[in-house]
Amino acid sequence: xxxxxxxxxxxxxxxxxxxxxxxxxxxxxxxxxxxxxxxxxxxxxxxxxxxxxxxxxxxxxxxxxxxxxxxxxxxxxxxxxxxxxxxxxxxxxxxxxxxxxxxxxxxxxxxxxxxxxxxxxxxxxxxxxxxxxxxxxxxxxxxxxxxxxxxxxxxxxxxxxxxxxxxxxxxxxxxxxxxxxxxxxxxxxxxxxxxxxxxxxxxxxxxxxxxxx
Numbered sequence: 397x398x399x400x401x402x403x404x405x406x407x408x409x410x411x412x413x414x415x416x417x418x419x420x421x422x423x424x425x426x427x428x429x430x431x432x433x434x435x436x437x438x439x440x441x442x443x444x445x446x447x448x449x450x451x452x453x454x455x456x457x458x459x460x461x462x463x464x465x466x467x468x469x470x471x472x473x474x475x476x477x478x479x480x481x482x483x484x485x486x487x488x489x490x491x492x493x494x495x496x497x498x499x500x501x502x503x504x505x506x507x508x509x510x511x512x513x514x515x516x517x518x519x520x521x522x523x524x525x526x527x528x529x530x531x532x533x534x535x536x537x538x539x540x541x542x543x544x545x546x547x548x549x550x551x552x553x554x555x556x557x558x559x560x561x562x563x564x565x566x567x568x569x570x571x572x573x574x575x576x577x578x579x580x581x582x583x584x585x586x587x588x589x590x591x592x593x594x595x596x597x598x599x600x601x602x603x604x605x606x607x608x609x
Contacts, residue, residue, distance in 0.1 A: 424442075426448070426453075426482070426486075427439070427442040427484050428442060428443045428448045428452040428481050428482050428484055429441075429442070429443070429478075429483075429484035430442060430443045430481075431481055438485070439477065439484045439485050439569060439570075440477065440481070440484050442484070442485075452481055452482045453482040454482075455475045455479070455482075455490070457473050457474075457479060457480070457492075458473055458475065458490070458491075458563070460473065461473075461494040461561070462492060462493065462494040463494075464494050464495060464496040464499055465496075468499060468502060469495065469496040469497075469498055469499035469500065470493065470494065470496065470499030470500055471494060472492065472494075472501065473491060473492045473494075474489070474491045474573075475489055475490040475491060476489045476491075476569065476570055476571070477489065477570050483569040484569060485569070486569060487567055487568055487569060488565065488566070488568075488569060489509070489565070489566045489570070489571055490563065490564065490565050491563070491564045491565075491566075492561065492563055493513075493561065493562045493563075493564060494559070494560075494561050495518065495520070495552070495554035495559060495560040495561070496554070496559055497556065497558065497559065498553075498554060499553075499554045499560070500551065500552070500553045500554070501551055501553075502551055502575055502576070502577055503550065503551045503575070503576045504550070504551070504573055504574055504575040504576060505547055505549055505550070505572075505573075505574050506544075506546065506547070506566060506568070506571040506573060506574075507547055507572045508546070508568045508570060508571045508572050509546055509566035509568030509571025509572070510543065510544065510545050510546040510566065510567050511543070511550070511565070511566050511571070512541060512542070512544075512565050512566075513536075513541065513542050513544070513562050513563070514540075514541050514562060514563045514564070515536050515537055515538050515539065515540050515560070515561075515562045516538065516561045516562055516563055517538060517559065517560055517561040517562075518537070518538065518554060518556045518560025518561065519535055519536070519538075519556040519560065520535065520536055520537075520552045520553060520555065520560055521534070521535050521553040521555045522534070522535075522536050522544075522550070522551065522553070523551065524548045524549060524550035524551075525548065525550075526548060527548070535555055546567075549576060577608070578608050580593075581604040581605050581607065581608045582605070582608030587601045587602070590604075
């Protein structure tokens with residue numbers, strides 16, 4: 397029996413959906429981001445190969461520690477594609493986390509990337525919570541590595557008496573960073589939504605909003 401073109405497309409559609417569900421394989425050796433052009437669906441347009449230099453593949457931002465003088469006493473230096481153009485189309489990024497004693501990288505998500513953390517100095521209480529509210533958390537110390545799956549809420553808290561530092565890598569050139577508290581209280585969400593979500597009164601909502609504005 398002859399299969400019509402329409403029938404073939406219907407049969408093949410699920411296969412095509414699977415194939416296109418992840419990032420496409422590179423079609424060239426590299427695609428250094430041309431940051432002067434607009435970001436597209438799959439990243440930045442490529443610089444001309446003749447304009448590409450060795451420096452495009454080197455990132456020196458992790459030499460210096462992040463500023464830990466803020467309220468959370470911890471911060472990060474990010475090597476995402478917008479600061480490290482050689483990452484474009486490679487599905488990779490990197491960051492350095494620095495912590496003063498008691499410093500916290502607060503609960504947050506990376507909507508477009510999973511994360512691996514390597515503790516270079518100190519001890520961190522690190523963990524994540526699943527969509528079923530299952531907690532996976534432990535104190536990790538120098539030399540330890542931990543995974544945070546894509547999109548799940550996670551954090552790192554310095555539980556030692558000294559400073560701490562960690563290096564993280566993510567499987568996206570632009571994984572995104574969304575802090576839970578600042579997203580909820582630093583935006584213009586109606587007070588009533590926050591009152592009913594967190595079971596607090598309007599005065600507490602206003603005080604929290606003031607912290608993030």
